[in-house]
Amino acid sequence: MTDVRRETCLWLAELASWRAGVIGALVKRYGDLSTAISRPRAELARTLQRKRKGRKDGDAGADAGGRQADGSRQAEGRRQTESEGDLWRAALGRLAPSRALASPPGALTVVFTDAAYPAWLRAIADPPPALFVLGDDDERVAAARWRRFLAAPRVAAVGCRRPTPYGLDMAAGIGAELVERGVVVVSGLAFGIDAGAHRGALRAETTRTEAGAEAPPPTVAVMGCGADVWYPRSHHRLWTSVRRCGLVVSEFVWGTPARAWRFPARNRVIAGLCHAVVVVEGTARSGALITCDRALDGGREVLAVPGEAGRAVTEGPHGLLRLGAALCESGTCVVDVLRGIRREDPDVFDPWLRRLDGGAGGAGGREGRGGDESESCASAAGDGHRTVAASARSAVEGECSRAHRLVLAALDRRPSSVDEVVAETGLTVAEVLSCLATCELDGRVAGAPGGVYRVVRGRGRRRNPPVGRRTPSHGDESRHDVRP
Amino acid sequence: MLGQIGSVALVGLDAHCVRVETHVAAAMPAFVIVGLPDTAVQESRERVRTAIVNAGYEFPSRRVIVNLAPADVRKSGPLLDLPIALAFLVATGQLSPGPERMAAVGELGLDGSVRPVSGGLALAEGVRRGGLAGLIAPAGTAGQAALVPDVDVFPVESLREAAAVLGAGGGRRAATVDVRRLLATAPPDDVDLEDVVGQHTARRALEVAAAGAHNLLMVGPPGSGKTMLARRLPTVLPPLTVEEALAVTRVHGVAGTPTTNGPLVCRRPFRAPHHSISTAGLIGGGATPRPGEVSLAHHGVLFLDELAEFRAAALEALRQPLEDGKVTVTRALTSCTFPARVTLAGAMNPCPCGYLGDREHECSCTPQRLRHYRSRLSGPLLDRIDLRVEVGRVPAAELRSRAPGESSAGVRRRVAAARRRQADRLRGLGIAANSAMSAREVRRCCRLTPAAAAVLDAAYARLRLSARACERVVKVAQTIADLDGAAAVDVSHVRESLMYRGLEPLRARDAGVT
Numbered sequence: 001m002t003d004v005r006r007e008t009c010l011w012l013a014e015l016a017s018w019r020a021g022v023i024g025a026l027v028k029r030y031g032d033l034s035t036a037i038s039r040p041r042a043e044l045a046r047t048l049q050r051k052r053k054g055r056k057d058g059d060a061g062a063d064a065g066g067r068q069a070d071g072s073r074q075a076e077g078r079r080q081t082e083s084e085g086d087l088w089r090a091a092l093g094r095l096a097p098s099r100a101l102a103s104p105p106g107a108l109t110v111v112f113t114d115a116a117y118p119a120w121l122r123a124i125a126d127p128p129p130a131l132f133v134l135g136d137d138d139e140r141v142a143a144a145r146w147r148r149f150l151a152a153p154r155v156a157a158v159g160c161r162r163p164t165p166y167g168l169d170m171a172a173g174i175g176a177e178l179v180e181r182g183v184v185v186v187s188g189l190a191f192g193i194d195a196g197a198h199r200g201a202l203r204a205e206t207t208r209t210e211a212g213a214e215a216p217p218p219t220v221a222v223m224g225c226g227a228d229v230w231y232p233r234s235h236h237r238l239w240t241s242v243r244r245c246g247l248v249v250s251e252f253v254w255g256t257p258a259r260a261w262r263f264p265a266r267n268r269v270i271a272g273l274c275h276a277v278v279v280v281e282g283t284a285r286s287g288a289l290i291t292c293d294r295a296l297d298g299g300r301e302v303l304a305v306p307g308e309a310g311r312a313v314t315e316g317p318h319g320l321l322r323l324g325a326a327l328c329e330s331g332t333c334v335v336d337v338l339r340g341i342r343r344e345d346p347d348v349f350d351p352w353l354r355r356l357d358g359g360a361g362g363a364g365g366r367e368g369r370g371g372d373e374s375e376s377c378a379s380a381a382g383d384g385h386r387t388v389a390a391s392a393r394s395a396v397e398g399e400c401s402r403a404h405r406l407v408l409a410a411l412d413r414r415p416s417s418v419d420e421v422v423a424e425t426g427l428t429v430a431e432v433l434s435c436l437a438t439c440e441l442d443g444r445v446a447g448a449p450g451g452v453y454r455v456v457r458g459r460g461r462r463r464n465p466p467v468g469r470r471t472p473s474h475g476d477e478s479r480h481d482v483r484p
Numbered sequence: 485m486l487g488q489i490g491s492v493a494l495v496g497l498d499a500h501c502v503r504v505e506t507h508v509a510a511a512m513p514a515f516v517i518v519g520l521p522d523t524a525v526q527e528s529r530e531r532v533r534t535a536i537v538n539a540g541y542e543f544p545s546r547r548v549i550v551n552l553a554p555a556d557v558r559k560s561g562p563l564l565d566l567p568i569a570l571a572f573l574v575a576t577g578q579l580s581p582g583p584e585r586m587a588a589v590g591e592l593g594l595d596g597s598v599r600p601v602s603g604g605l606a607l608a609e610g611v612r613r614g615g616l617a618g619l620i621a622p623a624g625t626a627g628q629a630a631l632v633p634d635v636d637v638f639p640v641e642s643l644r645e646a647a648a649v650l651g652a653g654g655g656r657r658a659a660t661v662d663v664r665r666l667l668a669t670a671p672p673d674d675v676d677l678e679d680v681v682g683q684h685t686a687r688r689a690l691e692v693a694a695a696g697a698h699n700l701l702m703v704g705p706p707g708s709g710k711t712m713l714a715r716r717l718p719t720v721l722p723p724l725t726v727e728e729a730l731a732v733t734r735v736h737g738v739a740g741t742p743t744t745n746g747p748l749v750c751r752r753p754f755r756a757p758h759h760s761i762s763t764a765g766l767i768g769g770g771a772t773p774r775p776g777e778v779s780l781a782h783h784g785v786l787f788l789d790e791l792a793e794f795r796a797a798a799l800e801a802l803r804q805p806l807e808d809g810k811v812t813v814t815r816a817l818t819s820c821t822f823p824a825r826v827t828l829a830g831a832m833n834p835c836p837c838g839y840l841g842d843r844e845h846e847c848s849c850t851p852q853r854l855r856h857y858r859s860r861l862s863g864p865l866l867d868r869i870d871l872r873v874e875v876g877r878v879p880a881a882e883l884r885s886r887a888p889g890e891s892s893a894g895v896r897r898r899v900a901a902a903r904r905r906q907a908d909r910l911r912g913l914g915i916a917a918n919s920a921m922s923a924r925e926v927r928r929c930c931r932l933t934p935a936a937a938a939v940l941d942a943a944y945a946r947l948r949l950s951a952r953a954c955e956r957v958v959k960v961a962q963t964i965a966d967l968d969g970a971a972a973v974d975v976s977h978v979r980e981s982l983m984y985r986g987l988e989p990l991r992a993r994d995a996g997v998t
Binding site for chain 1: 682683684685687688703704705834835840841842843846847850851852855873874875876942943946947964975976979980982983987
């Protein structure tokens with residue numbers, strides 16, 4: 001019996017991979033997904049066919065001609081020659097999951113009826129019938145990580161694909177801070193904020209000291225294509241890093257290429273998996289707001305990071321704040337919000353809060369140190385770096401301190417170009433450049449395209465972990481593309 | 485009967501002595517030129533025949549054979565018109581043979597007039613190398629030819645005048661030129677750094693680039709003044725020395741570009757080719773190779789606006805000249821070496837739409853487009869650019885204030901002083917500026933204070949700089965120290981230097997462009 005229902009789930013997952021609205025149609029007809037799963041497949045097929053009648057076939061982007069090269073790289077030849085409409089019809093007629101659904105080695109498949117299926121996700125209106133999960137190369141590792149993932153607080157960090165440098169700082173900073181406190185950062189591996197949050201989380205993982213066997217995975221990527229397809233393609237290394245340390249999840253069957261309609265569907269999974277959603281930046285039409293809508297539908301907490309007034313990318317979060325979203329200035333705000341909802345998922349939050357508040361270990365100590373970072377340049381640097389840098393600094397401490405103060409004060413008022421700092425402080429270009437180099441090296445100031453420098457906020461300087469403590473895997477990730 | 489006279493042929497920048505021999509025989513009438521002539525030389529038959537008739541000489545119906553010796557050197561261009569005509573007049577007995585060591589060059593007009601040819605300086609040097617003493621040259625070419633000592637140059641306007649000079653074994657000589665005086669009286673530059681309002685950072689970068697002959701890349705939105713700044717880079721470079729002026733004039737003479745003061749090029753060249761330029765146009769080429777833009781910018785500035793829009797092949801071809809200071813163009817029949825010691829100034833937008841990082845405009849580029857745009861500059865080319873500076877838009881208020889910046893002359897003085905310090909330090913190594921130092925010379929010549937070395941080590945470890953990038957930071961820091969008049973490279977010099985290129989790994993990581 002369970003086997004039959006498991007097969008039904010996989011079959012529905014396959015159908016849902018090739019056409020939008022499959023689950024919605026079933027839920028509309030049967031009330032909820034679990035009822036639908038218990039029905040005979042022939043009946044389900046009839047329902048789905050009826051549902052499609054009268055609608056133009058292939059309106060869900062199911063033509064092979066428009067297929068992008070992106071993402072379909074790993075797809076088998078069969079899928080590259082057949083249109084998605086054909087795949088849909090084949091699956092519908094077969095009344096069983098295709099044999100190609102056999103997982104790639106090391107993969108985990110969690111279906112709706114499994115105990116390992118997340119309860120919070122099961123409760124949304126149109127839950128995915130199955131989730132395909134990649135974690136490292138070992139199914140047992142993936143399963144253990146999946147268990148720890150579900151036992152930890154989970155927060156989605158979402159936002160636009162073309163963020164401002166400030167937005168990236170915030171995403172990476174909040175991501176890192178959450179991981180340090182044992183929260184899993186969930187995002188979509190897209191350009192911009194998503195990638196920033198993943199990277200922040202991965203970097204914090206490299207410095208996390210208490211990372212024992214029971215620590216949750218730092219970050220989970222929910223894909224809008226098959227979990228084994230890296231999209232966008234240039235995020236291959238990020239995908240690899242997330243897979244190595246965390247999990248890559250998708251509701252779509254292996255090898256499904258990326259299509260525009262799959263991303264809103266993916267966003268509902270992100271919202272469904274998480275306890276809270278943080279929106280960093282996004283325009284009024286941003287896909288991040290879809291995630292928020294779904295999160296609000298499911299009764300999740302929504303937090304928004306404030307930005308510069310009047311910018312297009314701050315319209316989204318500011319709109320949410322106006323509607324009553326919680327203000328998010330750092331990871332601490334997120335933790336506070338999670339404290340407020342501890343009763344809703346006591347199995348997860350109680351042990352977590354006990355660790356966080358009781359354990360005087362890594363996270364607490366780190367927090368204490370965060371306070372003095374604004375004064376001391378050395379705290380951002382690792383131990384090896386500190387000794388060298390400290391000796392260099394002591395030699396010139398007096399000379400630079402006044403100029404430093406002036407430059408940092410000017411940048412604190414607003415991000416400025418070197419010329420603007422020169423005009424404001426009255427220092428020479430050489431002096432300003434010299435100060436900026438020091439500050440940029442120790443992470444207090446960051447340069448951005450256009451030659452605008454800004455004071456790094458939101459503990460973003462953790463982006464640059466100390467030398468010597470990196471694990472090779474993350475070294476790979478952050479090293480890539482150091483082109484100007 | 486046989487008539488002969490010396491002449492020269494240009495191959496690249498080198499002039500080879502050519503002997504023009506003409507034989508007139510009583511046979512079927514014909515006019516034949518042998519000895520590897522190209523099309524322009526073949527055409528000279530018609531010009532020579534008509535010019536001789538129109539100048540009032542006889543052109544008998546005989547068989548005329550012209551031989552250009554040596555026969556294995558390719559002769560091109562119209563400069564052999566005059567010697568062919570003179571040799572013909574001697575062969576037909578209308579002119580007595582002149583002195584042995586006399587050469588002639590010039591293009592003939594149909595009316596018997598003599599027109600100027602390009603490359604006067606190179607031609608006269610060829611005459612001197614070939615052991616000849618005199619050169620009959622068109623009046624327009626004679627000025628440049630007279631820059632070469634030891635060669636008597638006789639300017640002529642027409643075939644009759646040339647015949648008279650040859651017959652008399654001499655005539656009115658071109659005035660000898662004092663190169664030093666010409667350089668001293670050169671007209672001032674028509675642009676000046678004081679025209680630039682604001683742009684403190686870019687000015688500083690310009691000064692450092694000039695002081696160490698470093699290549700420079702300016703990145704900024706459209707209309708921020710990148711071209712204006714680059715145009716003023718030659719004005720802050722130290723004035724041309726005599727040798728440099730002659731080298732520049734040689735190249736420009738062969739290419740036929742106009743000069744600045746009489747026959748001499750007195751200003752540092754500034755070349756700004758359009759980005760559609762071909763590889764041959766940029767580094768030189770053609771069946772008989774001609775110097776390209778990189779050679780025309782010798783001892784000056786090669787400005788490539790919209791650097792990312794240039795053809796990849798053309799930019800890659802720049803690598804050798806930027807490294808060696810010369811470029812060798814090899815074709816099927818010839819191989820020529822042109823000088824190409826240039827300061828490269830590149831300019832580009834930060835992204836395809838131009839507004840990345842701009843406060844007033846939103847950038848509309850997708851990450852993919854941005855990545856593609858940046859990947860158009862190859863690593864090896866970027867490795868040869870020591871300085872990178874962001875050029876921002878100048879605020880309107882500052883533009884209106886019209887407070888003039890420092891003039892070129894002031895900057896030039898500091899640059900010259902820095903260059904002198906470099907010359908002292910690098911004496912005996914055969915290089916003139918910091919940018920040309922090799923890794924070994926950097927180790928040997930650049931002295932860092934212990935604190936500066938510590939800063940550099942920390943940055944090296946922190947940014948995981950490549951050895952080459954580290955070397956670049958030291959070179960630029962050395963130039964900044966030279967500008968400062970410091971004996972050793974100090975902390976502030978290293979830090980400023982890091983800001984020009986060194987922190988790139990950090991920023992690439994920050995930008996999240998992957």
